[in-house]
Amino acid sequence: MKTTRTTTRTPSVQDEYFVDVLTVVNGSPHQWRVDTRTTLLEALRDTAGLTGTKRGCDQGACGACTVHVDGVRVLACLMLAAQVDGCSVTTVEGLSDGPDLHPLQEAFLRHDAFQCGFCTPGQLMSAACLLREGRAGSDADIREFMAGNLCRCGAYDNIVAAVREVAAQSEGGA
Ligand code: FES
């Protein structure tokens, strides 16, 4: 999507600490003026109001904050908002295409693949990339490539079953 940067503020003494970020989030242009220390996670949750992306550890250890940047999964707590200038960001709110749930979301429901649900957005975003990368060929692969996504409730078996089902549907051309 084409985006246009607009200048609306008068420069102030604090401007050296702020940066203009022009990005596309879930298909819509977003222009943020953020402190250079603002993480992508903070910008998404606190500035864009997209609270589907969860803050777990806030230090890159749990995967709760997983989103896609230009189609690649990243940990939003370890990325600065300034780094997504010119990029396309997808959060769990943008995972489905239209009003229907994404096949992974449906499979998670079918397989009871969550309990508290706190880790689920990150699990879904990781799984979506895993499928796109063709790395869901076996249960071992799914476990290996989603090892960075922790679930405190221990719903791992059901998560694997849900991802495996969608992978099998994809292989079958569904
Ligand atoms: S909140 Fe980002 S990895 Fe835990």
Ligand code: FES
């Ligand atoms: S479903 Fe509760 S932390 Fe994963």
